Amino acid sequence: MDDHSVLKTTTLNALHLSLGAKMVPFAGYDMPVQYPLGVMKEHLHTRAAAGLFDVSHMGQVIVRAKSGDYADAALALEKLVPVDILSLKEGRQRYGFFTDDNGCILDDLMITNRGDHLLVVVNAACKDADLAHMKAHLPDCEVTLLDDRALIALQGPRAEAVLTELWAGVSSMKFMDVREVPLHDVACIISRSGYSGEDGFEISIPQDHAVSVAKALLEHPDCEAIGLGARDSLRLEAGLCLYGNDIDTTTSPIEASLEWALQKARKAGGDREGGFPGADRILGELADGTSRRRVGLKPEGKAPVRSHAKLFADADGLQELGEVTSGTFGPTVEGPVAMGYVPVSHAAAGTQVFAEVRGKYLPMTVAALPFITPTYKR
């Protein structure tokens, strides 16, 4: 993917360039990693006011039962994800993941009940595989990639005020609500959710109108364009997983400490217990526990500890525990933050472990996630 000539672009590409963005290849797309403000100030601005992110590279997919019945679509998708989709109310969204036969994670996604169909949003890097997976396993559904829509995230404590300029009804939405509303007379699908730990929205916009809606939002003095660099430090402070780093086909949802995403109906004794790939392992781990867990890690010093740093029980690097899966400097925390996997024997908050960085063993403390207090509007 080093060859920029083969990179795909989003509808907002020219807007990013006009704003002075530094562009990098990401999941096959030419994406803004930062704007002239820089990662640090972009991060802090999002937590203080509002940040606008282009996430159009993500896959927006409609799953519609051939019967036209929501319940049929929901029950079909439940064969691939260990989440209660049937009881999801119209206009509500829920987090989930595709599992494989080993009980590991193929991708994580957001799932919305849109009345007579489902709207799912998947990661850019997994988009093609997810589409093929759904098409292969959901024969009674039509699975359609919405490649004619852009997706913008508007995140931060002033996000509601910024969006109110375009649609006065926004304050009636709660965390994980999804509504279809006209912005500038364009039918947009708005969810009150995001990937920053802040209150905020994700706005799906027909491609031809994406630039005008983005520009209208950026006109607000509280709103700045934010790149992928700050998106990563924001989500890490918020304790949210990045697929490919913190979760993948070698991690089960229970190892990843994502058991909160499984509702009662899909667990042992539930109405629709199991019935998803890897259910034996995942339900077994829910009952019996796992040998390792994803935990928050707070370096005690000032040095960031990055992904793939090895973790040890001792300062001499004798007993290896696991590795860091994400690590950076948290601008809001004003210090380094990380996540990684450790054996359950070392997973309790307050446990000291050591990370190998440039030949030294740096002390870290297992910490509760998230590192910041989220401001979701529940």
Place this chain on the structure above:
Amino acid sequence: MLKFTAEHEWLKLEDGLATVGITTHAAEQLGDLVFVELPEVGAELVKDGNAATVESVKAASDVYSPLDGEVTEVNQAIVDDPSLVNSDPQAAGWFFKLKLKNVADADALMDEAAYKELIG
């Protein structure tokens, strides 16, 4: 005398002692620094060997030694406040002082005009 390397370091030479830092261009490219690790005083550095590490929010980067020499002093101020490297890279944001093994080796490094041509 001010000299530059292709690795975007600057050296200010006085009586066989080189004060070393990273250039304004390098500081701009790295973005806001959040962590700096400097060599020990007394360390023997070799040309193009690792001398220091700087980290932004996004990534860690190595700073190389521009010449052979012994570290005589390091700038604790940039360890305490890495943002000093961004705000004043070619003065207050210096990294370390190097007693050069062969002072004449500095002649082969770029002058300011050549460095400016390199970075365009």
